[in-house]
Amino acid sequence: MARVLIVEARFYSHLNDMLLAGARGAIEAAGHAHETITVPGALEIPGAIALAAESGRYEAFVGIGVVIRGETYHFEIVAGESARGLMALTMDGLAVGNGILTVEDEAQALVRADPQQKDKGGEAAKAALALLDLKARFG
Ligand SMILES: Nc1c(NC[C@H](O)[C@H](O)[C@H](O)CO)[nH]c(=O)[nH]c1=O
Numbered sequence: 001m002a003r004v005l006i007v008e009a010r011f012y013s014h015l016n017d018m019l020l021a022g023a024r025g026a027i028e029a030a031g032h033a034h035e036t037i038t039v040p041g042a043l044e045i046p047g048a049i050a051l052a053a054e055s056g057r058y059e060a061f062v063g064i065g066v067v068i069r070g071e072t073y074h075f076e077i078v079a080g081e082s083a084r085g086l087m088a089l090t091m092d093g094l095a096v097g098n099g100i101l102t103v104e105d106e107a108q109a110l111v112r113a114d115p116q117q118k119d120k121g122g123e124a125a126k127a128a129l130a131l132l133d134l135k136a137r138f139g
């Protein structure tokens with residue numbers, strides 16, 4: 001049984017609740033354990049995963065969050081840099097799934113957060129577990 005750490009940026013609680021339900025459901029369906037920690041925003045997710053990875057307590061990680069475009073360039077920074085940070089962790093050999101929604105509006109977020117619709121939380125968890133399987137195969 002693997003221990004999966006979910007790192008959520010709780011910027012929109014109702015959306016995160018759906019994303020977390022999808023991610024947790026996927027992890028439990030695969031027979032693994034999960035723990036969740038919360039950070040202020042998506043920009044803090046990669047750093048939190050890096051810190052947690054150093055503990056050696058977890059075999060896989062899932063980033064969960066929602067970034068909705070506002071009026072300024074900040075959307076590009078938060079969306080792009082959180083994704084870049086997670087990709088850097090993956091390229092460094094960690095099993096990381098990216099469940100950070102980067103969307104234009106809440107309607108787009110709702111469809112993607114809902115486990116009964118696009119289930120991006122569950123998708124991210126499955127991606128992390130797929131990388132964990134590859135680590136076992138190639139490790
Ligand atoms: N606007 C959103 C943010 N912004 C906050 C940043 O992620 C970060 O916490 C801050 O810049 C301090 O470093 N975060 C989200 O997760 N979603 C947003 O829509």
Ligand SMILES: CC(=O)[C@@H](O)COP(=O)(O)O
Binds near residue numbers: 069070071073076
């Ligand atoms: C993605 C964001 O940072 C966004 O929510 C911030 O809104 P604004 O660009 O209007 O400050």
